[in-house]
Amino acid sequence: MLLKGKTVMVTGGSSGIGQAIAIGAAREGADVAFSYWGSDEGALKTKEAILETGQKALAISGDVALPESAISFVQETVEVLGKVDVFVSNAGICPFHSFLDMPAEIFERTMRVNLHGAYYMVQAAANQMVAQKTGGSIIAISSISALVGGEYQTHYTPTKAGLLSLMQSTAIALGKHNIRCNAILPGTIETEINRDDLADASKRSYMEARTPLGRLGKPEDLVGPAVFLASDMSQYVTGASLLVDGGMFVNLQ
Numbered sequence: 001m002l003l004k005g006k007t008v009m010v011t012g013g014s015s016g017i018g019q020a021i022a023i024g025a026a027r028e029g030a031d032v033a034f035s036y037w038g039s040d041e042g043a044l045k046t047k048e049a050i051l052e053t054g055q056k057a058l059a060i061s062g063d064v065a066l067p068e069s070a071i072s073f074v075q076e077t078v079e080v081l082g083k084v085d086v087f088v089s090n091a092g093i094c095p096f097h098s099f100l101d102m103p104a105e106i107f108e109r110t111m112r113v114n115l116h117g118a119y120y121m122v123q124a125a126a127n128q129m130v131a132q133k134t135g136g137s138i139i140a141i142s143s144i145s146a147l148v149g150g151e152y153q154t155h156y157t158p159t160k161a162g163l164l165s166l167m168q169s170t171a172i173a174l175g176k177h178n179i180r181c182n183a184i185l186p187g188t189i190e191t192e193i194n195r196d197d198l199a200d201a202s203k204r205s206y207m208e209a210r211t212p213l214g215r216l217g218k219p220e221d222l223v224g225p226a227v228f229l230a231s232d233m234s235q236y237v238t239g240a241s242l243l244v245d246g247g248m249f250v251n252l253q
C-alpha cells in the first residue's frame, strides 16, 4: 500500500478524474477528503467507495472559485482526519465556446474555477503542510492543453498552462519545507466535462486516431500517476510534469 497512513485531499472528487483518484488513494491506504460543488449523487458514490476500502472519507461541498472554500476545506479536513499529506488540485470546467464571441462571464468563471480556485486551494493546503512540518506532496491536474491550443478552448487552455506554471513556482517556494509540487497533464479522458463534445462522432474518431495507444483515456488511467506523485516513491520529484495522454501529444503525423 503506497499511501498507508497518509491523508489525501482532492478537489472535484464527485466525478471523473478526481473521483478515480480519491478512490484510488483510499485503495492505497489513505484517508481521503474531497470537495465537490453540485453533484451530491456523485459525491455519495465516491464516499461509499472510499468507506468500502476501510479508510475514512470526508465529502465537503463548496465552490472552489471562492477563496473561503479553500480555508474551510482544509480546516474541516484537519478537524476530521487530523492532517494533510497530499493535496490534489483537480476541480475544473471546460465550457467549450468560440473565441470572437466569448461571453465575459464564461471566460471569467473558467479562470476563477480552474486557476484562481486552484491557487487558493494549493496555498491553503501548503500553509497546513508547513505548519505540520511534515512535508507533503501537491499535485495539480493540468492538461495536455497546457502545451497545445484548442479553437473552442481559448479561455480554458491558459488556465491549464497557468496550473503547470503554478506547480513550477510553488515547487521552488515550498522545496525548503520538503513539499513537492508536480503537474499531471492528462490527454483526452472520457468524463462529464467532454460528454457533449465527444458525442460528435467525427470529433471522437479524430481524437482516437491521434492517440498512438488507440483509445481515449479513462479516469482510472490517472490513478497510477497520481499515486506515484503522492507517494514516497517520488520523493526526489518536484517541479515536474507528467503527460498521461496515450501518446497524443507526440503524434504529429
Ligand SMILES: NC(=O)C1=CN([C@@H]2O[C@H](COP(=O)(O)OP(=O)(O)OC[C@H]3O[C@@H](n4cnc5c(N)ncnc54)[C@H](OP(=O)(O)O)[C@@H]3O)[C@@H](O)[C@H]2O)C=CC1
Residues within 6 Å of the ligand: 011, 012, 013, 014, 015, 016, 017, 018, 035, 036, 037, 038, 039, 040, 042, 062, 063, 064, 065, 090, 091, 092, 093, 094, 113, 141, 142, 143, 144, 145, 185, 186, 187, 188, 189, 190, 191, 192, 193, 194
Ligand atoms: N477529461 C479530460 O479529458 C481532461 C480533464 N482535465 C482536467 O481534469 C480535471 C477534472 O476533470 P474531469 O474529471 O474530466 O471532469 P468532470 O466534469 O467529470 O469532474 C469535474 C469535477 O470538478 C468539480 N467542480 C467543477 N466546478 C467546481 C466548482 N466550482 N467547485 C468545486 N468543484 C467543482 C465537479 O464537481 P460537481 O460535479 O459536484 O460540480 C467534479 O467533481 C479538470 O481540471 C479538467 O480540466 C485535464 C485534461 C483532460
Ligand SMILES: C[C@H](O)[C@@H]1OC(=O)[C@H](O)[C@@H]1O
Residues within 6 Å of the ligand: 094, 142, 143, 144, 145, 150, 153, 160, 187, 188, 189, 193, 194, 197
Ligand atoms: C475537455 C477536453 O475534452 C479535455 O480537456 C482537456 O484538458 C483536453 O483539452 C481534453 O481534450
